[in-house]
Amino acid sequence: MEMARTFPGIFNKGRGKRRFSATNVIPAKKIKPLEVSFYLLPKQYDKTPSEKEKLIHMQAGLGPRTAHLDESTTYEELCDALKVIYPKLRSITGGWLLYKSAGGWGSRKLSLVSPDDTGYTGRLLKSAGRAGQNLFIVPIQEELSTSPLHLTDEAFSSMAKATCQKCGVAVPLQLLKDHINSCLVIDVDGDQPDMDGCHPAEIKL
Known part of the structure; x- marks a missing residue:
């Protein structure tokens, strides 16, 4: 008992309230x-x-x-x-x-x-x-070309595509309807399609 009174910090652990509360970990906010x-x-x-x-x-x-x-x-x-x-x-x-x-x-x-x-x-x-x-x-200071690109161009690489049944080329969905209407390549004899003809038709204003 004498030792407990002399050194209360050692012998009285677990009794009474803690002087410092436990640190609460705040989760980081998720990036929206x-x-x-x-x-x-x-x-x-x-x-x-x-x-x-x-x-x-x-x-x-x-x-x-x-x-x-x-x-x-x-x-x-x-x-x-x-x-x-x-x-x-x-x-x-x-x-x-x-x-x-x-x-x-x-x-x-x-x-x-x-x-x-x-x-x-x-x-x-x-x-x-x-x-x-x-x-x-x-x-601001330049003008970009509006000439049609070939359907294999990098600009269309990330776009959803479907295959044209006339020429067998993968066409972006946004351009597929117009491509089908203008596609003149028909694989009648089972030959390979003419890939040079598979690009969007140029539309003039």
């Missing part, structure tokens, strides 16, 4: 996924493109694409992600800006989404975008 719909335009537009223009853009490797980002995405990371889904952006040296469209149907006016001090970030994209609405990428 951010699915953003983009649309690469070949040049400056005042309004959203028409249905005919949309087809031309898709055939040229432009048009709508979806990027999976998160709120912590930096401007540099965004640029890298966009160059993957839009190979034509790799040739842009004069910069680009983002625009969004007003609500409603048909042709709608485009308005600038101003970048902040660090450029376009995941947090800014989340506040600027709306569900089902595209953010339009517009070159």
Whole structure:
């Protein structure tokens, strides 16, 4: 008992309240996924493109694409992600800006989404975008070609495809209907299809 009174810290363990509560481990917040719909335009537009223009853009490797980002995405990371889904952006040296469209149907006016001090970030994209609405990428000083690309081009590599029964070529679903209507390659004799003819038909405005 005398020793216990002299050295209470040693002999009285487990009695009474703890001086310091146990540290609670706070789990780290999960990074929220951010699915953003983009649309690469070949040049400056005042309004959203028409249905005919949309087809031309898709055939040229432009048009709508979806990027999976998160709120912590930096401007540099965004640029890298966009160059993957839009190979034509790799040739842009004069910069680009983002625009969004007003609500409603048909042709709608485009308005600038101003970048902040660090450029376009995941947090800014989340506040600027709306569900089902595209953010339009517009070159500032250059104009991108709208000539149709071959269906084997890198620009179509990540798109869902189906095989054309006329020529046997895998065609992006968004272009399949138009391709079938314009495809002149028919494998009647069981020969190999003429691959040179398998590319989107050029549509002139």
